[in-house]
Amino acid sequence: MSASDVKNAAATSEQGQDERRINMIEAINEALDIMLERDPDTIVMGEDVGYFGGVFRATAGLQEKHGKTRVFDTPISECGIIGVAVGMGAYGLRPIPEIQFADYIYPGLDQLISEAARLRYRSATDYIAPMTVRSPFGGGIFGGQTHSQSPEALFTHVAGLKTVIPATPYDAKGLLIASIEDNDPVIFFEPKRIYNGPFTGFYDKPVEPWKRHKDSVVPEGYYKIPLGKARQVTEGEQLTVLAYGTMVHVAEAVCADKGVEADILDLRTLMPLDIEAIEASVKRTGRCLIVHEATRTSGFGAELSALVTERCFYHLEAPVERVTGFDTPYPHSLEWAYFPGPVRIGEAIDKILKD
Amino acid sequence: MADGASGKSGDSPHTGDNRPALALHVPEPRSRPGDPVNFADVDVGAPGDMPRPDEGCAPGEMKDLAYGLVRVLGDDNKAHGPWDPKLSPDTLRTMLGHMAMVRAFDERMFRGQRQGKTSFYMKCTGEEATSVSAGMALASDDMVFPSYRQQGILIARGYPLIEMINQIYSNKGDKLKGRQLPIMYSSREHSFFSISGNLATQTPQAVGWAMASAIKGDSRIAATWVGEGSTAEGDFHSACTFATVYNAPVILNVINNQWAISSFSGFAGSERTTFAARALGYGLAGLRVDGNDALACFAAQQWAANRARANQGPTLIEYFTYRAEGHSTSDDPSGYRSAQEREEWPLGDPVMRLKNHMIAIGEWDEERQEAMDRKCAEEVKAATKEAEKNGILGHGLHHPFKTMFEDVFEELPWHLKEQAAQATREREIKWPDQHPKDGAGK
Numbered sequence: 001m002s003a004s005d006v007k008n009a010a011a012t013s014e015q016g017q018d019e020r021r022i023n024m025i026e027a028i029n030e031a032l033d034i035m036l037e038r039d040p041d042t043i044v045m046g047e048d049v050g051y052f053g054g055v056f057r058a059t060a061g062l063q064e065k066h067g068k069t070r071v072f073d074t075p076i077s078e079c080g081i082i083g084v085a086v087g088m089g090a091y092g093l094r095p096i097p098e099i100q101f102a103d104y105i106y107p108g109l110d111q112l113i114s115e116a117a118r119l120r121y122r123s124a125t126d127y128i129a130p131m132t133v134r135s136p137f138g139g140g141i142f143g144g145q146t147h148s149q150s151p152e153a154l155f156t157h158v159a160g161l162k163t164v165i166p167a168t169p170y171d172a173k174g175l176l177i178a179s180i181e182d183n184d185p186v187i188f189f190e191p192k193r194i195y196n197g198p199f200t201g202f203y204d205k206p207v208e209p210w211k212r213h214k215d216s217v218v219p220e221g222y223y224k225i226p227l228g229k230a231r232q233v234t235e236g237e238q239l240t241v242l243a244y245g246t247m248v249h250v251a252e253a254v255c256a257d258k259g260v261e262a263d264i265l266d267l268r269t270l271m272p273l274d275i276e277a278i279e280a281s282v283k284r285t286g287r288c289l290i291v292h293e294a295t296r297t298s299g300f301g302a303e304l305s306a307l308v309t310e311r312c313f314y315h316l317e318a319p320v321e322r323v324t325g326f327d328t329p330y331p332h333s334l335e336w337a338y339f340p341g342p343v344r345i346g347e348a349i350d351k352i353l354k355d
Numbered sequence: 356m357a358d359g360a361s362g363k364s365g366d367s368p369h370t371g372d373n374r375p376a377l378a379l380h381v382p383e384p385r386s387r388p389g390d391p392v393n394f395a396d397v398d399v400g401a402p403g404d405m406p407r408p409d410e411g412c413a414p415g416e417m418k419d420l421a422y423g424l425v426r427v428l429g430d431d432n433k434a435h436g437p438w439d440p441k442l443s444p445d446t447l448r449t450m451l452g453h454m455a456m457v458r459a460f461d462e463r464m465f466r467g468q469r470q471g472k473t474s475f476y477m478k479c480t481g482e483e484a485t486s487v488s489a490g491m492a493l494a495s496d497d498m499v500f501p502s503y504r505q506q507g508i509l510i511a512r513g514y515p516l517i518e519m520i521n522q523i524y525s526n527k528g529d530k531l532k533g534r535q536l537p538i539m540y541s542s543r544e545h546s547f548f549s550i551s552g553n554l555a556t557q558t559p560q561a562v563g564w565a566m567a568s569a570i571k572g573d574s575r576i577a578a579t580w581v582g583e584g585s586t587a588e589g590d591f592h593s594a595c596t597f598a599t600v601y602n603a604p605v606i607l608n609v610i611n612n613q614w615a616i617s618s619f620s621g622f623a624g625s626e627r628t629t630f631a632a633r634a635l636g637y638g639l640a641g642l643r644v645d646g647n648d649a650l651a652c653f654a655a656q657q658w659a660a661n662r663a664r665a666n667q668g669p670t671l672i673e674y675f676t677y678r679a680e681g682h683s684t685s686d687d688p689s690g691y692r693s694a695q696e697r698e699e700w701p702l703g704d705p706v707m708r709l710k711n712h713m714i715a716i717g718e719w720d721e722e723r724q725e726a727m728d729r730k731c732a733e734e735v736k737a738a739t740k741e742a743e744k745n746g747i748l749g750h751g752l753h754h755p756f757k758t759m760f761e762d763v764f765e766e767l768p769w770h771l772k773e774q775a776a777q778a779t780r781e782r783e784i785k786w787p788d789q790h791p792k793d794g795a796g797k
Contacts, residue, residue, distance in 0.1 A: 043570065069570045075600055080559050080593030087500070087563025087577070090548060093570070095563075107589065114553045115560070121762045123541040123549035124531045128765075159763050183765045228768070272768040 019217045023210040024195045027169035027218050028058045028134070031176035032096065034222050036066045039094060042180060044071045046081060046098030046134075055100060056136055056195060078108035082133065086115050089129040096180055102137035102189060103149045116185040117160030132179040132186045137165075138246050138293050139330050139339060140193030140203070148330035150245075150294035155187045156270045156303065162186045162227060163270040167194070167248040168215030171268060174225030182227060191245035199246055200253035201341040228272035236261030239287035239352055242278060242304055244268065247291040247340065254345045260353070262289075270300055278304070279311050286317035287352045293340060296324040318355060321348040382621030386693040394701045399645070399675075402429035403436025407654075410662040414640045421631040421641030424675060427650035428708050432715035440492075440654040444718040450491060450649055451713060452727060453511045454483040454706050459731035460506065460516065463739055464523055468537075468684045472747040473523050475537045479504040481679030481697075484649040484705035485610050486580065487511050489674070492656035493578060498568075500548040500561035500579035503538055504610065508580075512545045516735060520742035525753060528745030532754040532761075546575075554585035558594035558607060565605035565663070566597070576663040578606040578656070583630050583673070584615025587623045595637040595671065604663035606656065607639070607671045610646065612678035617691040634671035646676030647702040649709040675702070756782065 022030070035042045044059055044066075050073040053060030063071040074081050078099055085095040099105045105112075116129035139148030155163045164179050164186055166172035172190065179186040193199050197209045210216035233252055238260055243251045244267040255262040263281045267274065282288045288308050290301040301322040308320050323340045331338055386392045405425045408417045427434050434441075442450070461478040468476040479486065486507030490499065499508055509519065521528035523537040531541060541549035548564075551557060561579035568575050581591060586609055598605050609630045613620050623630070634641025640662060644655040652674060659670035677700045681688045688694075713719035746752020760767060760775040767775070782789075 075593075075596050077593045077596060079589050080562075080597045083556065083559025083590055083593055084563025084566055084597050087560035087565070088567040089563075090560065091498075091564045091567035091571075093567045110553060110590070111556060111559070115551060115556050119549060120765070122531070122535055122539070122551075123543075124534065125762055126541045126543040127549050162764070272764075273770075275769055 020220065021211045021216040022169055022218050023197065023216065024166070024169045024172045024190070025056060025058055027173040028176055028190065029060060029062070030218070030220075031173045031180070032059060032062055033065065035096070035177060035180045036062060036070055038222065039180075041092060041094045042070070042096060043088065043093055044096045044098070045074050045085075047074055047076055047100045049073060049098050054098065056192065058134070058190075059098065078104055078106070079111055082108035082111035082116065085131045085133075086111060086119065086129050089116075089131055090119075090127045094180060095131045097131060097133050099133060099135040101143070101147050102135045102151055103146045105133075105135060105151065109154070112155075112161065112185070112187075113158050117158050120184070121160060128183055129185045130183045132176070132182070132188050134176070134188045134190060136192035136195070137189040138191045138193055139335060140199060140246065142332065142335055143330070144332035145329035148335070150189075150292065150325070152187070152189055152270060153294060153298060153300045153303075156300055160184065161271065163189070164227060164268065165189045165191065165244045165270065166268065167191065167231075167245055167266045168198075168213070169210055170215045170218050171225055171231065171266075173218055174223050175227070175268060177222060178224040178227050181224065186227075189245065193246045194249060198249040201250035201339070201345070202253070203336050203339075203341070225268070227269045228274055229268065230274035230277040231266040231268055232277075233264035233266050234262060236263045237285055238262060239289055239349065240265065240278075240281040240285045241289045241291060242267060243291040244270065245293070247293055250341065251289075251291050251345060254342045254349065257342065258346060258349060260349055275307065275311070278308065282308050282312040283315040286315050288312070288316070288320045289323065289345075289348055289352055290320065291323045291340060291345060293325050295327045296322065297327050299324055318352045321352050323348045382619070382626055384619035384621065384692065386696065388689055388691065388693055390693045392693050392695040392699045394699055397701055399701050400424045400426060402426040403438075405436070405438065407437035407658070410658055410665065411667040412640065414635060414638050417640060418635060421634055421643055422629055424643055424645050425651050425655055426645040426648055427654060428648045428712050432708075432711040434650055434712065438651055438654040440650055440657060442650070442653065444713070444716075446491075447709070447713050447718060450488055450653070451706070451709050451719070452731075453487045453491070453507065454649070454709065455727055456510050456731045456734070457483050457487060457507045458706060459728065459735045460510065460519070463732075463735045464520070465684060467523070467739065472743075473525065473537050474748055475684055476523065477503055477538050477683045478680045479506060481704060482610060482612055482646065482676050483507050484652045484709070485608070485646045485674040485676055488649040488652040489608060489656040492653045493660055494575070496546050497575050497660070498546045498548065498561070498564050498577045500557035500564070500577065501550055502554070502557065502580045502582055502585070502610070503550055503552075504582075505580050506538065506540075509540060509542065509545065509547055512547065514540075514542055514545050514547070516738035517742045518542075520739055521745055524742060524745070524747045526742065526746035526748070527752045527754055528742065529754065532758045555581050555588035555590040555594075557581070558591050559597060561607070562594050562597045562601075562603050562605050562669075565603040565669075566601050569601070569604055574664065576604040576606070576660060578608060578660075580608045580610060582615060583609055583611035583613075583620050583625065584618060584623050586630060586633065595633065595639060598669040599637045599639050602666070602668045604666065605669045606659040606663060607669065608656070609671065609673045610676060611673050612646075612676050614678045614682070614688070614692065616682045616686060617688075619692075629673060631671060631673035637671075640668060640670040642670060642672045644672055644674050645702050646674030647705040647708060649705055650712070676705075677702070679704075
């Protein structure tokens with residue numbers, strides 16, 4: 001990808017001609033491809049990511065194009081994957097490890113929490129761990145309790161880690177490139193339910209492909225979306241909705257369905273968090289709904305609720321509401337009973353808007 | 356649900372059939388406080404007995420080396436056999452000098468902790484050869500991922516004593532800004548990785564560094580040090596797996612000093628096999644070495660370094676040694692092991708053995724040894740005095756408090772700015788004299 005290609009792509013996009021629409025997997029693949037091309041210190045590794053191209057195809061074609069020492073398979077050892085990534089970072093590389101499912105990340109937690117997250121601090125900048133850990137997360141694909149979890153709050157709780165969650169192909173590409181270039185360790189959770197199309201939460205309706213969504217228009221070249229900036233999804237005065245990942249689309253669909261004019265913020269990054277955007281919106285609307293798929297207790301919604309209450313209390317017209325997954329493992333057969341879908345969200349909106 | 360189907364066992368263990376009752380084995384060390392000690396069952400072989408295979412040898416063809424003991428220095432104080440690294444007298448003197456310095460440093464810092472100058476210290480008495488001699492066999496820019504008892508590598512690499520002491524005192528001169536527990540050094544300049552307090556995490560990191568070096572076509576290799584106790588961590592298993600899978604140019608040094616705080620090596624599996632034998636299951640080259648024999652330590656590390664540098668693969672080396680003192684200043688080994696063990700250890704003391712060897716070959720004498728010990732003590736004393744000018748722990752001469760918030764991220768995010776402001780207010784309330792309202796105070 002040359003600089004002129006980037007310019008052309010941007011120009012084309014501005015003119016609205018030949019708009020190229022891709023899905024989230026393709027956007028992620030493109031971001032990796034671009035960074036492997038631009039930065040000889042990047043490497044992509046993980047279980048099945050090499051020759052095969054990943055179980056979700058996010059790394060398809062990358063090994064063939066960039067070679068086996070830049071894109072390769074690893075042993076089934078998340079501790080090892082993150083551990084060697086720390087060492088590679090100390091050497092000066094910029095590793096982009098994939099953890100096949102977020103549910104599998106726990107054996108790597110000590111290397112993430114005790115090592116990667118604190119390396120800059122404990123060595124007083126002698127060493128850093130500039131890795132981006134990509135991992136599909138969230139439910140909605142009948143993955144059962146070991147392929148559906150949303151463990152983002154474990155990571156936002158750790159000093160020194162950034163947590164990024166895209167909700168559209170455009171954001172996935174721009175945020176992933178920004179994450180890879182970031183010198184801090186980044187947990188990049190990809191909402192796998194929306195890899196191939198935005199999900200409204202109405203699981204019995206046909207899947208919408210990304211093609212029909214405006215945010216599937218993705219420029220071909222390099223671009224970045226800064227970490228820590230929320231995205232305004234819709235503007236409205238009735239209430240603020242704070243969401244990320246799959247739940248952005250579900251919340252948007254529910255609001256549209258109910259005819260509610262909501263100020264929906266896609267947080268994009270949980271750490272760093274765009275507190276300014278949150279504050280400005282809640283102070284304007286006076287009502288706040290927080291939506292996430294993860295379990296409720298000590299979820300990131302608790303942090304958001306506390307922040308909104310601390311900072312916007314005198315602007316609030318109603319208590320802050322949280323819509324979340326239940327505090328149970330993600331059940332296989334009862335997936336849609338667990339999922340914080342339109343009914344749960346709709347009920348919370350009614351409650352917030354009641355008075 | 357009825358009890359029988361609940362999955363919980365009742366009061367009586369498995370009755371009603373004729374299978375024998377199972378028995379759990381809980382390892383027990385050879386002696387406890389006050390017990391007589393006898394190491395007669397420890398087979399240390401004879402110096403010069405083990406063959407020295409070619410550095411490209413397939414792991415499966417050198418299995419004996421994972422069970423025997425590579426030894427060079429004999430009771431006659433001479434060097435024996437194919438593993439003799441044939442070091443020049445000057446190199447031997449340098450090696451002995453570093454080991455003497457480590458011992459002098461440990462003595463002084465231990466005392467400093469007892470005098471209240473810092474919170475914590477860890478000596479490596481009896482294990483000096485495993486870091487000094489082994490470390491000297493590497494190139495100075497080979498990357499080391501140490502555990503917490505490898506001060507010998509830093510000293511051998513010429514890291515200034517005063518920097519070590521600043522770190523131990525967590526004072527305003529501490530390059531790590533007072534953030535780390537004493538002895539958790541870091542020096543990128545000396546290719547010495549930041550020490551973690553979480554055990555064995557450094558082992559896959561070393562493999563990753565070595566993989567990176569190979570990816571880049573570099574010529575530098577990596578080496579890591581880990582205690583025998585923490586080879587039980589999953590990280591060590593990951594390290595061995597990744598090392599063998601990618602044929603990484605790395606050396607995994609296992610310091611078997613017999614004790615992990617109060618748990619003897621049996622709790623890491625030593626009753627069944629050697630730690631070097633771990634290598635065989637992974638297809639790594641495995642060497643088991645007399646860790647109190649400076650020449651054997653050097654020779655083994657040199658063998659592994661040559662192997663790694665020639666893309667012949669990683670090596671796991673077990674150094675069979677003895678932790679002569681407590682785990683740390685917070686530990687009192689008299690509570691769990693016999694004091695006699697140290698006296699009876701069949702492989703002696705590494706400093707004495709090297710010294711006696713050099714005297715035996717006519718390159719050293721007691722007078723020079725005494726002079727050297729004196730000089731080491733003086734150097735350490737002078738460095739200590741110099742470091743104390745930067746403060747000792749708890750006496751207020753530490754890094755400015757705002758550094759607490761720095762380096763969590765590359766840039767300070769809003770929430771840490773807010774928390775730093777909170778910390779500022781707390782200081783103004785606690786010490787108003789130092790923080791006049793005009794803001795002149797710091």
